[in-house]
Amino acid sequence: MSCSVNPYLPDMATILETVQETPNIKTFRVRLDNPDRMAAFRFQPGQVGQLTSFGAGESTFVINSPPTRMDYLQFSVMRAGEVTSSLHGLKAGDKVGVRAPLGNHFPYESMKGKDVVFIGGGIGMAPLRTLLLFMLDNRKDYGSISLLYGARSPEDMAFRDELPEWLSRKDLNTVLTIDREAPGWEHRVGLIPNVLREMAPKAENCVAITCGPPIMIKFTLQALKELGFADDQIVTTLEKRMKCGVGLCGRCNIGGKYVCVDGPVFTYAQLKELPNEL
Amino acid sequence: MESSRYLPEASLDAWLGELASSHELIVPRREGDAIVFGPYDPAVSPDISRDATAPPKSTVFPACEELMRYSSVKDADDPSRTLVRMEEVMPSGSRVVFGARPCGTRGFTVYDRVFDAPAMHDPYYVARRQNTLFVTLACSEAGSACFCHWVGSGPADASGSDVLLVPVKGGWLAEGVSDKGRELLDSPLLAPGDKYAGEAKAAKAKAMESLESAADLKPAPESLLAVFDDMEFWNRMSAKCISCGACTYLCPTCYCFNITDENKGMEGSRLRTWDNCMSFQFTLEASGHNPRPTKAHRLKNRVGHKFSYYPGLHGGAIACCGCGRCIKSCPAGVDIRQIVLAAMDRAKATSQGNTTGERA
Numbered sequence A: 001m002s003c004s005v006n007p008y009l010p011d012m013a014t015i016l017e018t019v020q021e022t023p024n025i026k027t028f029r030v031r032l033d034n035p036d037r038m039a040a041f042r043f044q045p046g047q048v049g050q051l052t053s054f055g056a057g058e059s060t061f062v063i064n065s066p067p068t069r070m071d072y073l074q075f076s077v078m079r080a081g082e083v084t085s086s087l088h089g090l091k092a093g094d095k096v097g098v099r100a101p102l103g104n105h106f107p108y109e110s111m112k113g114k115d116v117v118f119i120g121g122g123i124g125m126a127p128l129r130t131l132l133l134f135m136l137d138n139r140k141d142y143g144s145i146s147l148l149y150g151a152r153s154p155e156d157m158a159f160r161d162e163l164p165e166w167l168s169r170k171d172l173n174t175v176l177t178i179d180r181e182a183p184g185w186e187h188r189v190g191l192i193p194n195v196l197r198e199m200a201p202k203a204e205n206c207v208a209i210t211c212g213p214p215i216m217i218k219f220t221l222q223a224l225k226e227l228g229f230a231d232d233q234i235v236t237t238l239e240k241r242m243k244c245g246v247g248l249c250g251r252c253n254i255g256g257k258y259v260c261v262d263g264p265v266f267t268y269a270q271l272k273e274l275p276n277e278l
Numbered sequence B: 001m002e003s004s005r006y007l008p009e010a011s012l013d014a015w016l017g018e019l020a021s022s023h024e025l026i027v028p029r030r031e032g033d034a035i036v037f038g039p040y041d042p043a044v045s046p047d048i049s050r051d052a053t054a055p056p057k058s059t060v061f062p063a064c065e066e067l068m069r070y071s072s073v074k075d076a077d078d079p080s081r082t083l084v085r086m087e088e089v090m091p092s093g094s095r096v097v098f099g100a101r102p103c104g105t106r107g108f109t110v111y112d113r114v115f116d117a118p119a120m121h122d123p124y125y126v127a128r129r130q131n132t133l134f135v136t137l138a139c140s141e142a143g144s145a146c147f148c149h150w151v152g153s154g155p156a157d158a159s160g161s162d163v164l165l166v167p168v169k170g171g172w173l174a175e176g177v178s179d180k181g182r183e184l185l186d187s188p189l190l191a192p193g194d195k196y197a198g199e200a201k202a203a204k205a206k207a208m209e210s211l212e213s214a215a216d217l218k219p220a221p222e223s224l225l226a227v228f229d230d231m232e233f234w235n236r237m238s239a240k241c242i243s244c245g246a247c248t249y250l251c252p253t254c255y256c257f258n259i260t261d262e263n264k265g266m267e268g269s270r271l272r273t274w275d276n277c278m279s280f281q282f283t284l285e286a287s288g289h290n291p292r293p294t295k296a297h298r299l300k301n302r303v304g305h306k307f308s309y310y311p312g313l314h315g316g317a318i319a320c321c322g323c324g325r326c327i328k329s330c331p332a333g334v335d336i337r338q339i340v341l342a343a344m345d346r347a348k349a350t351s352q353g354n355t356t357g358e359r360a
Ligand SMILES: Cc1cc2nc3c(=O)[nH]c(=O)nc-3n(C[C@H](O)[C@H](O)[C@H](O)COP(=O)(O)OP(=O)(O)OC[C@H]3O[C@@H](n4cnc5c(N)ncnc54)[C@H](O)[C@@H]3O)c2cc1C
Pocket: A048, A058, A059, A060, A061, A062, A063, A076, A077, A078, A079, A080, A081, A082, A083, A084, A085, A123, A126, A127, A238, A239, A240, A241, A242, A243, A264, B281, B283, B284, B285, B286, B287, B288
């Protein structure tokens, strides 16, 4: 059996650890069972994988650990339906299948020397986490780094174990926000686009990376425009429904582009070139 | 080995029997009102009176196929743990498909550019394609919904085939198209074909003449993009559609698929099945957002893919073989030809500043 020849065959992998991030998001840390395959595994921040829960099927998730930390591959899974519910039932020691890496990646090379502002909403924090940690691991390559992360309520914030560190780092400006007041919440309250306006990051020599539900993206784009960000200074990832992940099944196209191979990462300038079907 | 041989009609059954002795033989068979491809049965003559209702696509790209099997086993050292075994399932065996029409086999050339490309080899598709030979039957005359000549094909198009049978007096002139096809003609049941060459050529020309003049589809890729946001147009084009999907399942060039797991106790299979872009579910996302929420959006994508996006990615090749199945089988009378023509008219009219003047 050769995994590199058959694009549909997953690598067998073992769950090392799980973390219940929020009531409906669970993180899985996995390693490929074949040590050579694991040692040779290379990916770029932003790339995704298909995760199998055997018997339930496959779904697409971003690899949200950075390539600078290869002890394991991390996937954070929001419960949405059949496969994600089945994955939520798995525990350390259980087997999953991994088909990865798939898709394109964040333009981290061309962002060197620039300021970066990350704007994540809900599970949309997952792809941002990859790039954020990658940049923190290569801190000197980048200018100021800000993170605006919003969730509906404190309970809906993922990566809570990491938030204190992100908040305390001097080389990272972290702002957390929730939609409505909640007891014990010490951070911002308000919708992401509004908080972003208050933060008012300088557009000059800056790239904004945003990911979240479609409605958040829509209003975040408006706010970024007001702040003077040009279309090619805004990077986002698209969530199309996917299946094959390799440009064949025909599910994820926007005109002649396939989000699974040409994406999921696009600049806003690139999106504008596509037929209007987001 | 000669590349053209004569197959007398009287020898057809014997030749099929001979092919069936060395290959799995698939032929068009009557089933009620439909003609569908299925295993050859010496007791039942194939029905080649007209083009099959369902194209031969399932012989290379089955409606449902196994990609792999997996089974769960208890870890002997730690019974609380379950291990999983995976096993690749590859198609094997060589087959001959007899009696498809040129449009049906040309359909595979649309697949080849996608599934057997430098960037991507689909091992299941490639294995079946390499091991399946097509003995195709050239058409004597065009059917009412045929428009193969619009898309660069024709009633005697041999693209995608291994042997082309051209009707001549008392039988067929069997033209070898590929090396493997020529090997199939190496049978004592076939006679030298030279003296039928002229007649075959005339038959091909006559069939071509039976088609009305072709529309010029060169502007189609641009035009479909130009009317992309014109939802009034697409609503009108899709008004009759009931989203049944017949047009995609019967299309020799539609290849969208799904991948799912099916369990049988502690074992199961990963399956690939045909999917259908005319269905609401096809692009529905977990957030509830659907980029193609109405049948107008979905029809736009179906037509756009065939006549604009695919040609854009594959050197101008149109992802439609003009077989007319979607037209004949649509319960609502949606006609893809009219949609493409109307889009070209609409785009032209709009660019000239008036919005009327469509053909459809
Ligand atoms: C590039 C990309 C990256 C993603 N990254 C993550 C991630 O890091 N974490 C995460 O939790 N989710 C992520 N998703 C979304 C995730 O793939 C879907 O939530 C998941 O596939 C739903 O599978 P299911 O079998 O549980 O749902 P189903 O039972 O199949 O369906 C439940 C609902 O989800 C929709 N759906 C099914 N598959 C997808 C899909 N692939 N994309 C969008 N909607 C789908 C269905 O239409 C339905 O509305 C990502 C999606 C993409 C395309």
